[in-house]
Amino acid sequence: MDRNNNLLYTLIAVLVLAVVLAWAQTGLFGLVSPWNPYTVRIMNLCAINIGLGLALNLVNGFTGQFSLGHAGFMAVGAYTVALLVMSPAAKQMNFFMVPLVAPLDKIQVPFLVGIIMAGLLAALFGLLVGAPVLRLKGDYLAIATLGFAEIIRVVIVNVKGLTNGALGLKSIPGHTNLWWTAAYAALTVLLMVRLVNSSYGRALKAIREDEIAAEAMGINVFYHKMLAFVLAAFLAGVGGGLQASLIGSIDPAMYKLPLTFQILLMVVLGGMGSITGTVIAATIVTALMEILRFVESPLTLGAIHLPGIPGMRMVVFSLLLIVVTLFYNRGLMGDKEFSWDLLHSRRQTKQGVTQ
Amino acid sequence: MTLTEFLQHLANGISLGSLYALIAIGYTMVYGIIRLVNFAHGDLLMVATYMAFYGMLLFSLPWPLVFILAVILTTVMGVTIERVAYRPLRDAPRITVLISAIGVSFLLQNLGLVVFGGRSKAFYVPPFFATINHIGETAVPNLVWFIPLVTVALLMILMHLLYRTRIGMAMRAVARDLDTARLMAIDVDQVISFTFVVGSSLAAVGGLMWGLKFPQINPLMGAMPGLKCFIAAVIGGIGNISGAVAGGFVLGVGEILLVAFFPDLAGYRDAFAFVLLILTLLIRPTGLLGERVAEKV
Structure with a gap:
């Protein structure tokens, strides 16, 4: 199988995906109508979670640095987008307790600028947080990043003039659509693939396998860890911003540890250190979050009437995480990746067997 | 601030600090022996309060009996968690065990939400604990001196157990080199x-x-004390019991005095622990009383 054919397959796959997305979002040339908004919303969430999951996987899976600070960076991104993209009138409506600080209450920028700013600001936070904590290892690093995420959240609750405190922000303009989210997911996948197969990616994996050996081989360990951490923070910020615009309202309580846990579940389920795994797991988990709603709604089976149990979904997911770690701790894909060659060689061996 | 006010705050700080210390000891022992941040530790705290709550509400048993039963049942639960979720991973990488612990913690929280309901419940405080004594002009409810007393008593039992019994010797040996x-x-x-x-x-x-001190209980109540007490253990030097006690007191007294001296910062109270943690890890990673360990290649 030569390279050109693989490229062709990839292009066809991307094209098919683009057509499907266009169909779902806007319909095709007025011939077929767009998909129903509920499905489209779930697709949006899937795409955002793919990006967020990959960002976490970059740090936790590829670099082997266990970070639990994802929610903090998402919060930074979400608030940045909300404050930059909302119209001055909407801001005035939100900040009825304490007015918004001076320049921000008049500023309104296009969505793209807001999203990029969200990423950059989150990356800046990543830089500030990473510089001290990335000297730590293992569970200490986990607790320290968790601590920073919590500090970010507490600050958001308290700086009422900037963030509206615990009340949160409502009526954030909904710019997010499938084009934005799919582009975010696709660009993240592309970036990850390019990064992982570059010398940087090999350095990151070397650090994961053995930090001291990597350092002995002349890899600047701290620099590479920082690179991964800041990049992940950037992607988390962008993802957080897109999510805020999709949901339409944010408040600090959203960005507690359970959010990080949800993303971590996708990474662990897919396999730490597999791009394909995260993409599949993010899609499955996001879809399951919706499908499993039936366990929370009342159920009538003939004569038996079961009352709905709210919160049951999260019980299922916590059990899933425990079971996967206990019995299947390499996840769906381990650290393997999807490739056309793999598909092709499998088909060939199958043919070989039948002949 | 008058002297009376200061003493009042100090009494509260010592009370809170000894509570932190009590919980931090559990963290530090588990970490010392299997190098695991037992995320579920804080949620066991929640389980115990709910058991006591329902014991008193449904079976209207006298509170000392209920408290003893709650401790026993929670202990059984803790041991079961170790057997089911941690033991099979004894030879797995530490991060895998950590993920399992996070999973157990979330399972307990979400199961708590499903079984007990998300609404906060009022924990019954026996009149004995609520009685207020006056020492000079400082008002001291019985609970305020009772908590440090319990902590000191349990600490002494624990020290005896660790340094005077065979199982204690075995525990120290396993902690040193499994x-x-x-x-x-x-x-x-x-x-x-x-x-x-x-x-x-x-x-x-x-x-x-905790339930007696903050009588509003809900299924997520264990998360924050759990994190804070782990932080207390790290500040004191993880794996070290005196360290955990010292860390608990530093955190408890520090938190109360911070709010007392700077009322404007009251909202940042929960961030104080994390700031202290990060400073500790950066300045003295092994904690106040921890030994410095050279990294082995």
Whole structure:
């Protein structure tokens, strides 16, 4: 199988995906109508979670640095987008307790600028947080990043003039659509693939396998860890911003540890250190979050009437995480990746067997 | 601030600090022996308070009996968690065990939400604890001196257990070097189980005290104390019991005095612990009383 054919397959796959997305979002040339908004919303969430999951996987899976600070960076991104993209009138409506600080209450920028700013600001936070904590290892690093995420959240609750405190922000303009989210997911996948197969990616994996050996081989360990951490923070910020615009309202309580846990579940389920795994797991988990709603709604089976149990979904997911770690701790894909060659060689061996 | 006010705050700080210390000991023992941040420790605290709550509400048993039953049941639960979720991963990378612990913590929280409901409930405080004594002009409810007393008593029992009994010697040996301890014919699994017995029962006692001190209980109540007490253990030097006590007091007294001296910062109270943690890790990663360990290649 030569390279050109693989490229062709990839292009066809991307094209098919683009057509499907266009169909779902806007319909095709007025011939077929767009998909129903509920499905489209779930697709949006899937795409955002793919990006967020990959960002976490970059740090936790590829670099082997266990970070639990994802929610903090998402919060930074979400608030940045909300404050930059909302119209001055909407801001005035939100900040009825304490007015918004001076320049921000008049500023309104296009969505793209807001999203990029969200990423950059989150990356800046990543830089500030990473510089001290990335000297730590293992569970200490986990607790320290968790601590920073919590500090970010507490600050958001308290700086009422900037963030509206615990009340949160409502009526954030909904710019997010499938084009934005799919582009975010696709660009993240592309970036990850390019990064992982570059010398940087090999350095990151070397650090994961053995930090001291990597350092002995002349890899600047701290620099590479920082690179991964800041990049992940950037992607988390962008993802957080897109999510805020999709949901339409944010408040600090959203960005507690359970959010990080949800993303971590996708990474662990897919396999730490597999791009394909995260993409599949993010899609499955996001879809399951919706499908499993039936366990929370009342159920009538003939004569038996079961009352709905709210919160049951999260019980299922916590059990899933425990079971996967206990019995299947390499996840769906381990650290393997999807490739056309793999598909092709499998088909060939199958043919070989039948002949 | 007058002297009376200061003493009042100090009394509260010591009370809170000894509560933190009590819970931090459980963390530090488990970490010392299997190098695991037992995320579920804080949630055991919640389980204990709910058991006591329902024991008193549904069966209207006298509170001392209920408290003892709650401690026993929580201990059984803690040991079961170790058996089911941690023991199969004994040889797995530490991060895998950590993920399992996070999973257990979330399972307990979400199960709590499903079984107990998300609404906060009022924990019954027996009149004995609410009675207020006046020392000079400082008002001291019985609970305020009762908590440090319980902590000191349990600490003394624990010290005796660790340094004067065979199982204590085995625990110290396993904490020092698990593989060598196994070669010395110590039943490592049994010792680890016993460590969880001690840790979980301390968490349960801590949880009951927590319920008495902050009588609004909900299924997520264990998360924040859990994190803070782990931080207390790290500040004191993880794996070290005196360190955990010292860390608990530093955190508890510090938190109360911060709010007392700077009322404007009251909202940042929960961030104080994390700031202290990060400073500790950066300046003195082994904590106040921890030994410096050279990294082995």
